Amino acid sequence: MKKDDIFEFYRRLAEANPAPETELAYGNVFQLLVAVTCSAQSTDVGVNKATKALFEQVKTPGEMVALGLNGLKSHIKTIGLYNNKAKNVIALSEILVRDYGGEVPADRDALTTLPGVGRKTANVVMNCAFGAETFAVDTHIFRVGNRTGLAPGKNVDAVERALDKKTPHPFRVGAHHWLILHGRYVCKARTPECWRCPVADLCRFKPKTLDPASAEAKAAKAKKSSRVKAKRAKAKVGR
Structure with a gap:
C-alpha cells in the first residue's frame, strides 16, 4: 500500500x-494488565464477564495477592486456560507489590519480565494506559x-x-x-x-466479497446456468 x-x-x-478504545473493561492500569493477561485465546466479551465481579473486589496487586490463587480461579474459571492465567496473575501481582510499590511500570521491557506478559500484552498496556505509540x-x-x-x-x-x-x-x-x-x-x-468496508478501494484483497443479497443472486444465476448447460448436454447426447 x-x-x-x-x-x-x-x-x-x-x-x-x-x-477508539479497547473493548476490555477495567478501572485502572492494574486491572487492565490483568484483563489483557486473561484475554489470550479468549474473547473480550468472555473476559469482561469473568472479571466484572473480580474487579469490584480487587483493585490493586496487594488485594489480588490477598484474594489468593483459588479465589482468583473461582472468578475466571469460565475463560480458557484459567489455571495458568490465574497462576501468572498472582505471580505478577506479587512482583508488583515487592518490586514496584504496587504500581504497574510504564515500561515495555519491565512489563515483559512479568509472568504471563508477552510483547503483545505489554504493547496493549503501554498503548491503552500510557498513550504509547505501540x-x-x-x-x-x-x-x-x-x-x-x-x-x-x-x-x-x-x-x-x-x-x-x-x-x-x-x-x-x-x-x-x-x-x-x-x-x-x-x-x-x-x-x-x-x-x-470504508477502505475497500484501498485494499489489495481480491475478489471483494459481495453483500448477501448480491451474493445470493449471483449464486442463483450460476445454479441456473449450470442447469441449462446440463440440460443442453443431455439433449446433445440423446440425438
Missing part, C-alpha cells in the same frame, strides 16, 4: 471512530495487515515492525484500536464484509 493510501486508510477509520499485533491485526497490504509480514513481529514504520502521525496511538476493531467486525477471517 502506497504512502498516500496508508494515510487515507487511517483517515477514514479515524473519521468513523474518532476516539502496535499490539493479534490475529485480527495480523490478518488486516496482510490482507489489505497495509503491513504485510510472515509473522506478528514482522507485521508490528511494518506498522511501526508505515503508520503516520496523527494515527499512531489509535492505530492498534482501529485495526483490531476493523478486523473483528468488518475484515472478518472467513468472510470479510467488503461491501460495507
